[in-house]
Amino acid sequence: MVPSPQYVLVTGATGFIGAHVVDQLLSRGIRVRGATRSLAKGDAMLQARPQHADKLDFVQINDFDEINEGEESSLFDEAVKGVDGIIHTASPLTYNTTNNEKELIIPAIAGVRAILTAASRSPTVRRVVLTSSFASVMDVTRTAPGAPYFTYKATDWNPLTYAESADPATSAVIAYRGSKKFAELAAWDFVRDRAPGFDIATLCPPMTFGPVVHPVASVDKLNESNAMLWKVASGATPLPVARVPFWVDVRDVAQAHVEALLRPEAGGKRFLPAAPERFSYGLAAKIVEDEFAWAKGRVSVEEQVIDESHGVDGETTARELGLKYRSFKQTVTELVAQAAQMKGAGL
Ligand SMILES: NC(=O)c1ccc[n+]([C@@H]2O[C@H](COP(=O)([O-])OP(=O)(O)OC[C@H]3O[C@@H](n4cnc5c(N)ncnc54)[C@H](OP(=O)(O)O)[C@@H]3O)[C@@H](O)[C@H]2O)c1
Numbered sequence: 001m002v003p004s005p006q007y008v009l010v011t012g013a014t015g016f017i018g019a020h021v022v023d024q025l026l027s028r029g030i031r032v033r034g035a036t037r038s039l040a041k042g043d044a045m046l047q048a049r050p051q052h053a054d055k056l057d058f059v060q061i062n063d064f065d066e067i068n069e070g071e072e073s074s075l076f077d078e079a080v081k082g083v084d085g086i087i088h089t090a091s092p093l094t095y096n097t098t099n100n101e102k103e104l105i106i107p108a109i110a111g112v113r114a115i116l117t118a119a120s121r122s123p124t125v126r127r128v129v130l131t132s133s134f135a136s137v138m139d140v141t142r143t144a145p146g147a148p149y150f151t152y153k154a155t156d157w158n159p160l161t162y163a164e165s166a167d168p169a170t171s172a173v174i175a176y177r178g179s180k181k182f183a184e185l186a187a188w189d190f191v192r193d194r195a196p197g198f199d200i201a202t203l204c205p206p207m208t209f210g211p212v213v214h215p216v217a218s219v220d221k222l223n224e225s226n227a228m229l230w231k232v233a234s235g236a237t238p239l240p241v242a243r244v245p246f247w248v249d250v251r252d253v254a255q256a257h258v259e260a261l262l263r264p265e266a267g268g269k270r271f272l273p274a275a276p277e278r279f280s281y282g283l284a285a286k287i288v289e290d291e292f293a294w295a296k297g298r299v300s301v302e303e304q305v306i307d308e309s310h311g312v313d314g315e316t317t318a319r320e321l322g323l324k325y326r327s328f329k330q331t332v333t334e335l336v337a338q339a340a341q342m343k344g345a346g347l
Pocket of ligand 1: 038090092131180206223
């Protein structure tokens, strides 16, 4: 039997999801190396975890946009030395772009190829878990008005073409969906074509919300998904409209990554961790108004119709990886309480 990983490289370790993955590995006594472009953020992570000083270290890596097209990148060669498992969460996640293909799609794919290339040169890595996204599962053509009800499964793929996602006339949202789809496909192609000494598992979470454990300088610097909830709590009007009604708590996503790394039977599989409840920002606003005295009369409480024309099967993944999904109320309340504290007297 292959031994359980003892020392795991987490890329994107100073990001929203990556930092939770780091904490869940550490809480199980597993040694962690975090990869980051900024060792200052790595130091902030270390300072916040003095109890894990002997089990956590950071390595600096270059930006994925420095990888030349077609290059067998050595970007992660130092980072993988001595580790026996990898969780790759790093990928550009921003909608504030000037060149979608250059800033989102090319680096996402290059990052996946670089981590798998480094893993294939390592004699010790047995599994690589990759954070894909529901963006690589969803199919907007199935949700047209009047279309029959269906349930998304982990085996579904977004039909978006590379050309559509890289079209300079398209939005950063569509380009991000392409970045996730083509980065994940690059991973499956890599293991099929090269038959390396490790297997992979991929995770396709929808909107991921929840408290932060990574370094965040101020509430204005929250990660993209949580920033939307804080916008709602801060009184945005009209409320933003959710592009998909599916979501999951960041701690459940992190647990899913760790289980996908540790469970032997998870190798070669694709997982879709998603809470059973649907969400809207209207629902989030209502929760914030009910739970926080400061929010009364401040949040814009609007009835938003929640799209129930299709569903998502998060239960198969919950069963396979031993998850119990948190409720939307708990997730919203805990993130907003934390963000309000960061904002402090400015409320
Ligand atoms: N949040 C969501 O709702 C959601 C939902 C589904 C899937 N995902 C996926 O989950 C993963 C983590 O997302 P997150 O929400 O945790 O975002 P995040 O807080 O922005 O973290 C992403 C991390 O990736 C690294 N990164 C970004 N661009 C990079 C580049 N060009 N080169 C090298 N490293 C880069 C950064 O690490 P450093 O700055 O430390 O280098 C950053 O901390 C991503 O793969 C994302 O697509 C997120």
